[in-house]
Amino acid sequence: MKIFCLASAGAQASMYSDLKKAMGKAGEIIPIEYPGHGTRMSEPLIGSMKDLVGWCEEDIKKQLKDKAEPFMLLGHSMGSIxxxxxxxxxxxxxxxxxxxxxxxxxxPNFWLDYIGNIEEMDNKEFLEYVASIGGVPEELLENEFFKEIYTDIIRNDFVLLKRYVPQINKVETPLVLINGNKDQLVGERWKYWQLYSQNETQYFQLDENHFVVKDTNEMRDILKSVS
Structure with missing residues (x-):
């Protein structure tokens, strides 16, 4: 089954490369590359969540044979939204x-309450802020290439999130929720998804921080068990 994977704010589709290798033939991991990110860096960034959702919808449709083909969606952080x-x-x-x-x-009832006044921060202040809330791996802040190339991308995505007004609906599709027990950004607020589900909801908690998808073996096992 095809599993379309949506990345977190500022990230590239390559964040799912290890998971794709780990899954092997158990599932077809298809990372979606947002415009202005990674291999699409030459394209302009998308400035609204509504437009980004619409773009992702069309990109996924192109990779399905027809409406009857079964598939799954997997998102991390912004990708989950x-x-x-x-x-x-x-x-x-x-x-x-x-x-x-x-x-x-x-x-959804807790969405985006953590994003500060990022539009008035300079790049140094912004990166320190994003790191302080767990929105970017700390090791990347020591990488000068990362700071030079990706700061504008991350800022765009965070502004996109800050301005976002979600269309809150009940979820008909069975949900699978995964969180890290060291995730200070999300904390216990992931458990409230049950309020928005009209179907089966499964919960998995891993011994990880916010970047829980890097635990590829655990993620692989969960995907195999639910697909």
Whole structure:
């Protein structure tokens, strides 16, 4: 089964490369590269969540044979927010979406309450702020190439999130929720997804921080068990 994977703010589709290798033939991991990120860096960044969700929907549709082909969605952090909005679109259009896997994402009633006044911060202040809330791995802050190339990308995505007004709907598709027990950004707020689910909801907690998808063996085992 195809598993379309949506990345976190500022990240590239390559964040799922290790998971793709770990899954092998157990599932077809298909990372989605947002415009302005990674291999699409030459393209302009998208400036609104609504437009980014729409772009992802069209990109995924191109990679499905037809509406009857079964598939799953997997998102991490911002990617989970995109998956949540995509679920309603795909179900309303009759697509065969089997599972939605949301990793490191708080429930809609808590969304975006952590984002500060980032538009007035300079690059140094912004990166320190994002690191302080656990939104970027600390080791990347020591990488000058990362800071030079990716700061604008991360800032764009965080501004996109800050301005986002979610369309809150009940989820018809079975949910799979994954969180790290050391994730200070999401904390216990991931458990409230049950309020938005009309179907089966499964919970998995790993011994990780916010970047829970880096635990590829655990993620592989969970995906194999739910697909």
């Amino acid at each position: 995109i998956c949540y909005q995509l679920e309603n679109l795909f179900k309303s259009e009759g697509y065969n979406l089997k599972k939605v896997v949301l990793a490191a994402c708080q429930a």
